[in-house]
Amino acid sequence: MDAFNLYKELGLGSRLARLSDILMREVQLVYDYAKIDFDPYLFPVFKMLIDKKVATTTQICEALCVSQPAVTQALQKLKKKGLIDFNNDKHDGRVKLISLSAHGKKILPELKVLWKVIEDEVKPLTYKKTESLIVHLQHFEIQLKKEKISDRIINKYQKIMSQKTEIIPFESKYAKDFKDLNIAWLEKYFVVEPHDSELLNACEETIINKGGFIFFARIDEKIAGTFSLIKVSDTSYELGKMAVDPEFQGRKIGQKLMEFCIEFAKKQKWDHLLLYSNTKLENAIHIYKKYGFREIKQEEEVPYLRSNIKMKLKL
Amino acid sequence: MDAFNLYKELGLGSRLARLSDILMREVQLVYDYAKIDFDPYLFPVFKMLIDKKVATTTQICEALCVSQPAVTQALQKLKKKGLIDFNNDKHDGRVKLISLSAHGKKILPELKVLWKVIEDEVKPLTYKKTESLIVHLQHFEIQLKKEKISDRIINKYQKIMSQKTEIIPFESKYAKDFKDLNIAWLEKYFVVEPHDSELLNACEETIINKGGFIFFARIDEKIAGTFSLIKVSDTSYELGKMAVDPEFQGRKIGQKLMEFCIEFAKKQKWDHLLLYSNTKLENAIHIYKKYGFREIKQEEEVPYLRSNIKMKLKL
DNA sequence: AGTGAATATATAAGTGCTTATGTAAATATA
DNA sequence: TATATTTACATAAGCACTTATATATTCACT
Numbered sequence: 203m204d205a206f207n208l209y210k211e212l213g214l215g216s217r218l219a220r221l222s223d224i225l226m227r228e229v230q231l232v233y234d235y236a237k238i239d240f241d242p243y244l245f246p247v248f249k250m251l252i253d254k255k256v257a258t259t260t261q262i263c264e265a266l267c268v269s270q271p272a273v274t275q276a277l278q279k280l281k282k283k284g285l286i287d288f289n290n291d292k293h294d295g296r297v298k299l300i301s302l303s304a305h306g307k308k309i310l311p312e313l314k315v316l317w318k319v320i321e322d323e324v325k326p327l328t329y330k331k332t333e334s335l336i337v338h339l340q341h342f343e344i345q346l347k348k349e350k351i352s353d354r355i356i357n358k359y360q361k362i363m364s365q366k367t368e369i370i371p372f373e374s375k376y377a378k379d380f381k382d383l384n385i386a387w388l389e390k391y392f393v394v395e396p397h398d399s400e401l402l403n404a405c406e407e408t409i410i411n412k413g414g415f416i417f418f419a420r421i422d423e424k425i426a427g428t429f430s431l432i433k434v435s436d437t438s439y440e441l442g443k444m445a446v447d448p449e450f451q452g453r454k455i456g457q458k459l460m461e462f463c464i465e466f467a468k469k470q471k472w473d474h475l476l477l478y479s480n481t482k483l484e485n486a487i488h489i490y491k492k493y494g495f496r497e498i499k500q501e502e503e504v505p506y507l508r509s510n511i512k513m514k515l516k517l
Numbered sequence: 518m519d520a521f522n523l524y525k526e527l528g529l530g531s532r533l534a535r536l537s538d539i540l541m542r543e544v545q546l547v548y549d550y551a552k553i554d555f556d557p558y559l560f561p562v563f564k565m566l567i568d569k570k571v572a573t574t575t576q577i578c579e580a581l582c583v584s585q586p587a588v589t590q591a592l593q594k595l596k597k598k599g600l601i602d603f604n605n606d607k608h609d610g611r612v613k614l615i616s617l618s619a620h621g622k623k624i625l626p627e628l629k630v631l632w633k634v635i636e637d638e639v640k641p642l643t644y645k646k647t648e649s650l651i652v653h654l655q656h657f658e659i660q661l662k663k664e665k666i667s668d669r670i671i672n673k674y675q676k677i678m679s680q681k682t683e684i685i686p687f688e689s690k691y692a693k694d695f696k697d698l699n700i701a702w703l704e705k706y707f708v709v710e711p712h713d714s715e716l717l718n719a720c721e722e723t724i725i726n727k728g729g730f731i732f733f734a735r736i737d738e739k740i741a742g743t744f745s746l747i748k749v750s751d752t753s754y755e756l757g758k759m760a761v762d763p764e765f766q767g768r769k770i771g772q773k774l775m776e777f778c779i780e781f782a783k784k785q786k787w788d789h790l791l792l793y794s795n796t797k798l799e800n801a802i803h804i805y806k807k808y809g810f811r812e813i814k815q816e817e818e819v820p821y822l823r824s825n826i827k828m829k830l831k832l
Numbered sequence: 833a834g835t836g837a838a839t840a841t842a843t844a845a846g847t848g849c850t851t852a853t854g855t856a857a858a859t860a861t862a
Numbered sequence: 863t864a865t866a867t868t869t870a871c872a873t874a875a876g877c878a879c880t881t882a883t884a885t886a887t888t889c890a891c892t
Contacts, residue, residue: 209564211639212632215540216561220582222533223849226878229530243878246531249524259841267535272879274842279878296840296887317527324526328650335643335657338650538879558848574871587849589872594848611857611870 210336217339224346229320231352236316236359238309239283247276251286252310256301258291285309307485311452318449319359323351365421367455369462372406372416379425380405380416380443387445391483392508401443405430414439417462419446419455426450429459431466437473456486460493467517474516478509487511525651532654539661544635546667551631551674553624554598562591566601567625571616573606600624622800626767633764634674638666680736682770684777687721687731694740695720695731695758702760706798707823716758720745729754732777734761734770741765744774746781752788771801775808782832789831793824802826 209217229242240248246266251257257265262273277300280286285306291297302310327345330338345351372380381402388394394402401408409416413433419426429444441463446455467475477495479486495513504512524532544557555563561581566572572580577588592615595601600621606612617625642660645653660666687695696717703709716723724731728748734741742761746754756778761770782790792810794801810828 209561211636211643212564213561214639214643215537215544215557216581218533218537218540219558219849222530222537225530225533227850241878242530243534246524246528249527260839266531269880270841271843271881275878278842294840294888298841321526324529328526328529329648330650331648333644333646335645335653338653342650534879542880556848575869584850585871586851586873590848593872609858609870613871 214336214339217343221339221343221346224343225351228346228350228352228355232316232320232355232359235352235356236312238313238316240285240313241279244276244280247273248280248285248306251300251302251306256299258297258299262300280306311454313452315362315452316359319362320355323355323358327351362453367426367453367458368420369459370418370420372410372418374406376416376418376425376428377405379418380428380430383425383428383445383447384443386448392480395507397505415466416443417459417466419450419459421450421453421455424450426453427455427459429463431463431475434476437471439467439472439475441475441477456489460489464493464515464517472517474514477513478504478506479511479513480508481511487513529651529654532658536654536658536661539658540666543661543665543667543670547631547635547670547674550667550671551627553628553631555600555628556594559591559595562588563595563600563621566615566617566621571614573612573614577615595621626769628767630677630767631674634677635670638670638673642666677768682741682768682773683735684774685733685735687725687733689721691731691733691740692720694733695743695745698740698743698760698762699758701763707795710822712820730781731758732774732781734765734774736765736768736770739765741768742770742774744778746778746790749791752786754782754787754790756790756792771804775804779808779830779832787832789829792828793819793821794826794828795823796826802828805830 226242233240233242247262250262250265254261259270259273259277262277263270266273277286277288281288285303287301287303287306289299289301291299327342328338330341332338332341384398384402385394388398405416409430409432415431416428417430418428425447427444427446427450430442432440432442434440444456444459446459463475475495477490478500479490481487490513493515495515498512498514500509500512541557548555548557562577565577565580569576574585574588574592577592578585581588592601592603596603599618602616602618602621604614604616606614642657643653645656647653647656699713699717700709703713720731724745724747730746731743732745733743740762742759742765744759745757747757749755759771759774761774778790790810791813792805793815794805796802805828808830810830813827813829815824815827
């Protein structure tokens, strides 16, 4: 028996509170399961910092419509968890500039994977054909209880995390995936240059038939990422066109592709790999360095306008 | 700016909590304004006690889906406010039987007036054509902020409380109101006896034309209550058919009618008033006593089956 | 330039929920 | 019939919010 249905508008405040409690507790279970040190109540503040990069306490208060002490306390908690950094504003000694810490940025991909699962699982419960908020809440509550939402989320997450990433060589039927992944990536960070279009529209001719290679990361029959190796000489190849579908980000696909790439290059007895990138892509550069790439002098005539750094890995 | 809209499902928990907070605070302002010592969070427990008459802590926990300490604490608060009584269960020494106190019952009508206003004002904000709970909540939030809901409720309450109750004599056009009010009342507590139908269907002939009187409480052009004085002898009249529209309950209309009635009877130089009632109607009996009616012996042949008490007021 | 008001954040205390635990009575079990 | 388990409620402590207030810095104004 659930007496709230009878109380309608007057019980609305209590009902919202109770639903919030249930949902928060369920999501907490999910973070605990995933061994991520994060609390659901921190989400709005943290998400705002992700989107805004830098914010002040007051800005967060206004955006989230909560009291200033609530934000201060949430920030202290996030700081304690090592997820954010505080900096002083040079122009105003009162102001505290808040941003994600290195650790915060590091666990972001992992968090995003989990968030996507949560969103995917919660969303279907929030749709119902009714004009009444009370009925909507009642429906949501029933759905929440029917099968513990945390169990559903954990199952889905587990399934996703246990999916194997296969790395497969180029086939003509994947040409479109190659193009789409790269264009999505380019449009997000730069623009599609003529040189790109040319390459992407006819990758088989421009890369494969000229002695290059293209590989794909396949997860559960879906193409999740790609990279190519363009022939420069018999023992020198350019690593490029590395792209991961945002849907699959946070699952270390980039790293898996990189590891495969280096392994492959070694087997081919190549001398070295080259790549062109942009210092703006801090995370990418960081990974390249991690796998042994070192910056070298860039030639005058760069093949891409966006490139401002050239790197080399001696195999 | 309100960042929650961007966060959708993931911010849902926080959003529900925040909405609950806002609503609770707003309603608290209303109770404070009305000088009623009550808190919105107590509503579910208190309402359950109103409906169930008696309940145990465990029963309330189960019905409201909250933890046992939450209920215990709410009960302690209600007890402190004098709204409820605790009694021991004769059959089980562990169990605490909880029911409304005399004071709780007393302020109930007043509370109900306020609750009706709150419900009337909140309800329109909870309707929106959308299938998405998120959109629904967003809409509700905007509505809440647009004009402070507490202001709206207080204005409406003030308006209702300042409406004057006029007491007006019988006119033929009110015959239907007289019948409807009485039938509604009878059906709620007893059954409509043949004697009632007769009287109510032709009140003009059976009451007015036989030297009796019917009066109405009129509020804002609407008939809110009624009572009749049936002639027994030149100096003895029977007070009866007193009924108040549930919509107007809690506004002391019964008492106003009673005061008018006694005043009127005195002016007429009658010797006394009589009435038939039922001890089941504790509140009514209480009011009769308050206005000076005393129990007298009931004749063998009672005019109403439901009557088990006869009372008399010496004017 | 000096002083009061305004602003940004921190701290303290209160509130209503939670979980964990305590206590007493009733029930099950041997 | 004695003992263990279960049940009903109370109490304690923690948590995330609130309001009230303190503190430090900047702004506005004469």
